[in-house]
Amino acid sequence: MVSRRKSMVAVQPVQFMPAVSSKGEERSAFCVALPGTGDVVKIESEDCSDFADLVAKSTISWVDYWAYDMAKDGREAVLALGFSEKIVNLLFDGRTQGYEDLDTELGLVLPAVNVEGLEVVVSPLLILIRRNVVVTVHGRAVTRLLKLRRYAETFMRKIPKHIPSTDKQTLVLVRIVDENNGRNFDHLREIEEQGDALSKHLMDPKTPRRTLGPKIYKMKHALITYLSTLWVSLDVLNTLRLGDAEQITDDPQLLARVGVLSDDVNRQIQLSEHMSEVLASGLEVLQSIYNNQLQVLNNRMALVMTYLTVLGTAVLVPNTLATIFSNPAFNMQPKDIGWYTVLLVVSTLASSYAAYWWTKKQGAMPKNSD
Structure with missing residues (x-):
């Protein structure tokens, strides 16, 4: 959906600052901002405190922190950017879901899914919002926002300059949530591939039961874990699209974008539940095969x-x-x-x-x- 103020976009030259370390590696802290001058600025560093002045002078900014230790490094990074101890204590408790609204600050915890074989690993993705800044904090295992870093300045300069700050914050938030959901959805295909491989074993009546049992359990557990993360994401999105939080827009067009994200998650839930039904059917077939063998x-x-x-x-x-x-x-x-x-x-x-x-x-x- 296109913003009602898109006609006000003015393309400005982008100012580039050093983006990678001397070793060519992605740095832990990343910031892209749109200062009052209209020039997009992108910086990478190892310390979020380096961005404090830029964030204070910008009309909208996004800071992404890739933490080695969420409990220690993540907390320090968020505090360095001006967020309160209260919201930090509420969010940095190890959970993989959450929604905290303190009026002047908004905190979200979304699940970030990684699939390793038949093992579903869920990591927290923290999103904190206050006036003119959106901050994301995640562990080193979560790499999905690295791609968004590369296109951040292009996205940032497309944000209309004269819309309210809550609209800008919502646009950035929607893009981040969409990127996270997209990567979560990609992992469903990996689970489907594992399910297809398991089906080949189910078709072979000579496959030992002692090997099939653990694989079927892991597949079922992976689907349950994945479904749980989708329901968590849907709950957060349903709360956001109401537009009740002070840091979220009340523009119906922008809130409709959040509704689209919610619909996408609903479709993924339906696909996951269908896979669960297929797996249950496979278990019945397996039991019939064993009964026939007996x-x-x-x-x-x-x-x-x-x-x-x-x-x-x-x-x-x-x-x-x-x-x-x-x-x-x-x-x-x-x-x-x-x-x-x-x-x-x-x-x-x-x-x-x-x-x-x-x-x-x-x-x-x-x-x-x-």
Whole structure:
């Protein structure tokens, strides 16, 4: 949605200051500002206190701090930029969600998602707003705003100069939240790819259950964690789009942009819930496969036991006859070997057939092992 004051934009030359360290690495602290002169200024440093004068003279500025230690470095950076101890204590408590409105200051905590295999890691992204400045603070694991740093001066010079400061702050906030949501949404594709790989294992009936169980649990846990972060983001956006906070605009057009972000999150929630349903269906299929495998195994065991019964009977009858005729009372002689052999063979065949016929008649003989 286009701002109602876009016609007032004046393109000004951009003033560049050193943006990277001597080693070519991104520095921890970054600031892009639009001073009263209209020239966009972009600075990178290791200390947020270096930006204090520039922020004080600017009509709007964005400061991004990439903290090694959120509890220590992050707090010091925010305090150096003029925020109160009260809002700092409310936000820097390790949580990954939050909304604190102190009228002159506004603090948000949004979840930043990273996916490592089937592990979903949620880190806090802190956004603090007061008159003419928006500050973002996050840990080193959150790199999503580095891209926004590179285009910050282009974005900043497109902000109309003569609109209220709350409108400018809202424009910057919307851009930051949109960037964070976009990167969170990208990670859903990674979870989908992991789910596709898991589906291949589910299709193979020979896949060991001991390997599938943990993978299915991790996939389900990843989806639950991801859905939780989306609901948190949606809750914050729904609060913002009402425009009740003093540091947020009451311009309906700008608030509509926040509504668009909220709609995007809703769509992602629907996709995630659909994936959860697909996973549940996969679990049912897996259970059916295992039940079929167990039934086939039972049938094969029953068939083996039946034939063993027949063979046992075939051996038992001639063995019994041999035991009987070995008694001295029968006085068996070598000349009796002919009829004795015929008797053993006939008794073996007859007993085998009788055992097979009786087993089949009783319905104990499986027709097919599968």
